[in-house]
Amino acid sequence: MSSKPQDVEALLAQKYRHGFITDIESDSLPPGLDEGVVAAISRKKHEPQFLLDWRLKAFRHWQTMLEPTWAHVHYKPIDYQDISYYSAPRAPANAPKSLDEVDPKLLATYAKLGIPLHERARLAGVAVDAVFDSVSVATTFKEKLGKAGVIFCSFSDAVRDHPQLVERYLGTVVPPGDNFFAALNSAVFSDGSFVYVPPGVRCPMELSTYFRINAAKTGQFERTLIIAAEGASVSYLEGCTAPMRDENQLHAAVVELVALDNAQIKYSTVQNWYPGDENGLGGIYNFVTKRGECRGRDSKISWTQVETGSAITWKYPSCILRGENSIGEFYSVAVANNYQQADTGTKMVHIGRNTKSTIVSKGISAGHAENTYRGLVKILPSAAGARNFTQCDSLLMGPKCAAHTFPYMEVKNPTATVEHEASTSKIGEDQLFYCLQRGISAEDAVNMIVSGFCKVVFKELPMEFAVEAQNLLSVSLEGAVG
Amino acid sequence: MLKITDLSARVAGKDILKGVNLEVRAGEVHAIMGPNGSGKSTLAQVLAGREDYEVTGGTVTFEGRDLLALPAEERARAGLFLGFQYPVEIPGVNNVYLLKAALNAKRKAAGEPEVDAYEFLTLIRQKMKLMHMSDSFLTRGVNEGFSGGEKKRNEVLQMLVLEPKLAILDETDSGLDIDALKVVSAGVNSLRHPERAVVLVTHYQRLLDYIVPDQVHVLSGGRILKSGDSSLAQELERRGYDWVLESQVA
Numbered sequence: 254m255s256s257k258p259q260d261v262e263a264l265l266a267q268k269y270r271h272g273f274i275t276d277i278e279s280d281s282l283p284p285g286l287d288e289g290v291v292a293a294i295s296r297k298k299h300e301p302q303f304l305l306d307w308r309l310k311a312f313r314h315w316q317t318m319l320e321p322t323w324a325h326v327h328y329k330p331i332d333y334q335d336i337s338y339y340s341a342p343r344a345p346a347n348a349p350k351s352l353d354e355v356d357p358k359l360l361a362t363y364a365k366l367g368i369p370l371h372e373r374a375r376l377a378g379v380a381v382d383a384v385f386d387s388v389s390v391a392t393t394f395k396e397k398l399g400k401a402g403v404i405f406c407s408f409s410d411a412v413r414d415h416p417q418l419v420e421r422y423l424g425t426v427v428p429p430g431d432n433f434f435a436a437l438n439s440a441v442f443s444d445g446s447f448v449y450v451p452p453g454v455r456c457p458m459e460l461s462t463y464f465r466i467n468a469a470k471t472g473q474f475e476r477t478l479i480i481a482a483e484g485a486s487v488s489y490l491e492g493c494t495a496p497m498r499d500e501n502q503l504h505a506a507v508v509e510l511v512a513l514d515n516a517q518i519k520y521s522t523v524q525n526w527y528p529g530d531e532n533g534l535g536g537i538y539n540f541v542t543k544r545g546e547c548r549g550r551d552s553k554i555s556w557t558q559v560e561t562g563s564a565i566t567w568k569y570p571s572c573i574l575r576g577e578n579s580i581g582e583f584y585s586v587a588v589a590n591n592y593q594q595a596d597t598g599t600k601m602v603h604i605g606r607n608t609k610s611t612i613v614s615k616g617i618s619a620g621h622a623e624n625t626y627r628g629l630v631k632i633l634p635s636a637a638g639a640r641n642f643t644q645c646d647s648l649l650m651g652p653k654c655a656a657h658t659f660p661y662m663e664v665k666n667p668t669a670t671v672e673h674e675a676s677t678s679k680i681g682e683d684q685l686f687y688c689l690q691r692g693i694s695a696e697d698a699v700n701m702i703v704s705g706f707c708k709v710v711f712k713e714l715p716m717e718f719a720v721e722a723q724n725l726l727s728v729s730l731e732g733a734v735g
Numbered sequence: 736m737l738k739i740t741d742l743s744a745r746v747a748g749k750d751i752l753k754g755v756n757l758e759v760r761a762g763e764v765h766a767i768m769g770p771n772g773s774g775k776s777t778l779a780q781v782l783a784g785r786e787d788y789e790v791t792g793g794t795v796t797f798e799g800r801d802l803l804a805l806p807a808e809e810r811a812r813a814g815l816f817l818g819f820q821y822p823v824e825i826p827g828v829n830n831v832y833l834l835k836a837a838l839n840a841k842r843k844a845a846g847e848p849e850v851d852a853y854e855f856l857t858l859i860r861q862k863m864k865l866m867h868m869s870d871s872f873l874t875r876g877v878n879e880g881f882s883g884g885e886k887k888r889n890e891v892l893q894m895l896v897l898e899p900k901l902a903i904l905d906e907t908d909s910g911l912d913i914d915a916l917k918v919v920s921a922g923v924n925s926l927r928h929p930e931r932a933v934v935l936v937t938h939y940q941r942l943l944d945y946i947v948p949d950q951v952h953v954l955s956g957g958r959i960l961k962s963g964d965s966s967l968a969q970e971l972e973r974r975g976y977d978w979v980l981e982s983q984v985a
Contacts, residue, residue, distance in 0.1 A: 681823060682786075682787070686786070686807065687823045687825070688825075688833070689806070690784070690808075690816075690817050690819075691811055691833065691834075691836075691837035691840070691893065692808050692812040692897075693836050693840050697840075701825070701833065702828065705827025705828035705877075706827055707827070
């Protein structure tokens with residue numbers, strides 16, 4: 254019977270659909286990390302002195318730091334000397350000037366992932382920056398965006414073409430010494446995306462970066478910096494995949510968002526790094542620092558994430574609400590199946606008056622997975638009239654998984670309002686049986702129930718991603734009923 | 736249509752059904768009555784194919800097929816419908832979406848094409864009118880925030896749309912006021928047809944004033960102790976169950 258747990262578990266032999274390896278010649282640094290490596294990365298990218306100094310300072314600071322242990326995740330110690338900190342697909346001559354010069358194997362890789370880089374085959378109305386291992390291989394629609402005054406390019410190009418903007422904003426939201434992984438990233442980051450939307454401009458299209466890890470024994474350390482100037486607005490999407498490999502790979506990214514007066518940034522992530530196999534072998538360690546600052550008044554930053562991949566996720570997209578009346582939002586669906594571990598949530602730091610934040614977190618656990626929500630709502634004495642609403646719901650599928658909720662609140666202003674709602678439910682045998690009795694298959698029923706559970710988050714995603722997220726979710730949870 | 740022979744079943748290690756025999760022919764309406772804990776709901780759940788109800792003996796055939804060999808969803812697609820005593824809430828899943836998925840699953844199994852969206856909406860509006868349900872049911876989540884009476888109406892609505900061959904209604908009358916009872920009864924009666932059958936599980940005779948059964952059975956202690964025509968229900972209403980139980984002991 255298809256509704257029996259053991260048969261359903263057979264379906265759980267979930268296929269990771271992006272697990273292929275691209276056979277391409279790479280220019281890589283040997284594994285190991287010291288000041289020489291940091292300098293070598295900087296030199297390869299022809300960086301100005303200020304950036305090399307910044308990297309070295311971060312590296313020296315990192316050496317004094319200890320890896321954090323407070324997260325509810327378990328893994329063997331990472332050997333930071335056994336990782337290659339730079340890997341780039343070898344280009345025939347210099348960097349490709351147009352898509353026609355990009356290695357066809359790379360274009361094929363992205364096409365296979367459903368991310369066509371040729372503008373004629375483009376995703377309607379979405380500009381894409383494609384990051385392969387350590388470097389950006391292509392950015393589409395640069396010209397069209399340029400006409401609107403929007404800068405959207407790889408981080409390396411930004412360092413070369415707009416060094417003053419980079420120097421002005423880099424590290425102002427996530428300082429180099431912020432935490433262990435952010436410090437490591439600051440020292441060795443190789444590429445990423447850069448966005449600047451000038452005053453009063455609504456970015457005419459969705460911007461997106463697609464991250465792909467390919468090379469073995471390589472860490473990916475990308476850095477994204479998005480600045481929305483006064484009255485500007487932008488919606489940015491991020492997608493991630495990696496090949497199936499038996500060893501764990503480290504991904505330690507930093508994302509910084511800056512919203513000035515009346516600016517809005519909407520940042521959406523569909524994270525599908527390789528999660529490891531059904532026995533917990535391999536998979537990406539996703540240790541990411543994402544933070545946005547509502548620097549100006551009446552600004553707004555909204556994070557939406559659908560986290561289905563990675564062996565370990567350690568990630569807390571946060572908002573610093575400095576400007577008066579600024580708004581921070583966090584909508585999250587985190588799925589953990591098999592032996593995946595997710596420790597994710599957000600921080601909302603209210604500094605300005607009448608700042609508002611909303612947190613909606615949906616955690617889904619299946620198999621032997623551990624899923625933790627960790628959130629901080631901090632209301633400083635200056636944040637008169639601040640408001641927060643938090644809702645954390647957990648859904649358990651099967652008897653061997655676990656969900657944990659750690660909501661922290663620090664309220665230092667008596668005029669603030671903080672609300673918290675939480676629930677944990679098992680995917681009801683009753684709900685499942687109800688659907689089966691109506692003739693709906695177990696698989697469809699689970700998809701339906703889970704989508705219903707996640708609906709409030711999915712509706713925050715841009716259209717193109719909502720569909721992808723829905724599909725991802727059903728792949729990740731295929732047959733995860735026990 | 737449905738033939739139950741010596742059916743025994745166990746729930747959580749406890750024997751509940753201890754040899755049930757029942758035959759339901761096409762066109763008939765049967766009522767199963769009995770005191771609390773007699774096994775009425777267990778019988779309904781076992782017939783619908785609930786996993787954690789373990790069948791320990793006996794056979795059930797549905798239109799000549801071995802019903803117990805089919806998984807729950809295939810029983811449903813073959814035309815067996817259970818109206819739940821406590822319909823479950825599925826937050827975020829649209830009521831109509833679920834119903835459409837159910838109808839399409841059934842049509843697919845029968846080799847028919849999926850229902851056209853416009854056609855479906857017309858059909859569902861017509862049935863909703865019959866059930867005195869407001870348009871808000873179209874947009875709400877499955878049973879989400881429904882009152883007890885609304886949930887029961889929703890069960891009957893689903894039944895009317897799916898047009899099962901055999902409908903088993905588990906205490907669909909409980910918790911209904913008299914107006915709602917009339918609406919629900921009218922809905923069930925509208926489905927009566929020479930090729931369909933209905934099994935009503937109920938505590939109260941009053942439902943049977945509106946849906947007159949061909950046969951009434953008393954289930955107690957996991958067995959059917961007595962069967963008769965609709966006058967048996969009236970007698971039960973007057974005299975309670977004790978005399979049936981006592982006559983059995985004697």
